[in-house]
Amino acid sequence: MFSTLEALPSDAILKLIAEHASDARSEKVDLGVGVYRTEQGETPVLASVKKAERQILETQTSKTYLGSGGDPEFNLLSQQLTFGDDVAAERITTLQTPGGSGGLRVAAGLVLRARRDATVWHSNPTWANHVPLLGGAGLNLKPYPYYDYESRSLVFDQMMDRVNAIPEGDLVLLHGCCHNPTGMDLSQSQWKELAERIAARKLLPFVDMAYQGFANGIKEDVYPIHLLAGMVPEMIVVTSCSKNFGLYRDRVGSLSFVCSNAETAATVRSQAHNLVRTMYSMPPDHGAAIVREILGNPSLRAEWVAEVDGMRARLKNMRVSLVAALRREAPDHDFSHVEQANGMFCFLGISEPQVERLKKDCGVYMVNSSRINVAGITPGNVDYLAKSIALVL
Numbered sequence: 001m002f003s004t005l006e007a008l009p010s011d012a013i014l015k016l017i018a019e020h021a022s023d024a025r026s027e028k029v030d031l032g033v034g035v036y037r038t039e040q041g042e043t044p045v046l047a048s049v050k051k052a053e054r055q056i057l058e059t060q061t062s063k064t065y066l067g068s069g070g071d072p073e074f075n076l077l078s079q080q081l082t083f084g085d086d087v088a089a090e091r092i093t094t095l096q097t098p099g100g101s102g103g104l105r106v107a108a109g110l111v112l113r114a115r116r117d118a119t120v121w122h123s124n125p126t127w128a129n130h131v132p133l134l135g136g137a138g139l140n141l142k143p144y145p146y147y148d149y150e151s152r153s154l155v156f157d158q159m160m161d162r163v164n165a166i167p168e169g170d171l172v173l174l175h176g177c178c179h180n181p182t183g184m185d186l187s188q189s190q191w192k193e194l195a196e197r198i199a200a201r202k203l204l205p206f207v208d209m210a211y212q213g214f215a216n217g218i219k220e221d222v223y224p225i226h227l228l229a230g231m232v233p234e235m236i237v238v239t240s241c242s243k244n245f246g247l248y249r250d251r252v253g254s255l256s257f258v259c260s261n262a263e264t265a266a267t268v269r270s271q272a273h274n275l276v277r278t279m280y281s282m283p284p285d286h287g288a289a290i291v292r293e294i295l296g297n298p299s300l301r302a303e304w305v306a307e308v309d310g311m312r313a314r315l316k317n318m319r320v321s322l323v324a325a326l327r328r329e330a331p332d333h334d335f336s337h338v339e340q341a342n343g344m345f346c347f348l349g350i351s352e353p354q355v356e357r358l359k360k361d362c363g364v365y366m367v368n369s370s371r372i373n374v375a376g377i378t379p380g381n382v383d384y385l386a387k388s389i390a391l392v393l
């Protein structure tokens with residue numbers, strides 16, 4: 001049976017992890033996969049997470065099943081983190097999911113059950129796994145314009161023109177903040193304009209929030225979600241705890257359906273639980289228990305918020321440092337767009353052969369599109385990085 005299968009190429013982002021790991025050069029730089037790194041280039045377990053884990057170890061009395069929706073307390077706290085008190089809780093149903101990806105996959109299954117012929121409109125470009133994941137689940141996908149590579153900026157007017165032509169009932173996939181891969185987010189006034197258009201055209205917002213806290217702050221970054229939730233009857237929101245809690249491999253996320261009333265929310269919940277039961281039965285608990293401990297304990301929560309603030313500040317500092325170093329090393333080239341982006345990513349704006357040369361000649365790793373993870377930049381490597389980039393320009 002298995003001889004009928006053809007080998008597939010490795011995932012473009014994940015393969016960079018192995019390539020960088022097997023590079024023996026001491027000056028190598030990893031700007032590939034989206035994980036946070038300290039000034040020492042490490043991805044440590046957050047202090048708040050360590051404390052929560054200790055508490056769980058001491059107080060957990062059972063590891064019995066929790067059910068397809070996961071831990072109800074995690075779900076409530078996660079829902080509040082995303083929606084605050086702005087939306088009546090009975091209109092929302094939230095499930096704990098295996099990372100943001102698990103949430104996207106369950107959301108896709110539910111959309112297919114509700115309206116098989118709906119199309120999900122995604123930004124061009126978008127996270128490299130959005131189309132494979134959602135398309136692989138069976139959804140129709142189409143792009144809307146988002147970014148112009150030449151001017152290295154958003155194309156909001158073109159985006160709005162396309163949104164204006166999307167048929168009623170289709171879904172619009174939006175990055176809650178820290179757009180991946182461009183790092184370019186809409187301004188508040190652009191979000192307002194977009195939300196009005198989405199509401200007027202009776203479209204369903206489908207928000208992927210993977211970087212809450214990395215743009216402007218934990219509370220500030222959910223602005224578009226609050227705005228949309230106040231304007232549309234139905235909406236889907238997926239969150240990830242991979243980056244802001246540093247729980248990458250523990251697989252923690254949430255999926256919320258905002259419904260027009262409590263009765264519909266209960267029906268959607270029953271469908272979503274059924275979908276989960278038929279896919280992976282139940283989500284893993286450990287990471288979600290950590291998040292529950294942190295969000296439910298005021299002092300741990302404050303410690304976590306401060307840790308996220310620290311990560312955000314470091315990312316912003318590294319953008320500034322890289323642009324300054326590039327101004328010195330490549331004065332004829334303008335990289336100021338790097339400073340304008342939010343979160344971990346942006347495009348450097350160099351060609352694929354230049355990306356390849358950086359890897360081969362300098363041990364600098366990034367995605368072929370020239371997407372860089374600025375968390376891989378440190379005070380110790382920023383000059384080498386800028387010199388390497390200047391070399392291939």
Ligand code: LMR
Pocket residue numbers: 013032033034035127128129180
């Ligand atoms: C990324 O875009 O690098 C991250 O979201 C990790 C991943 O799974 O692709």
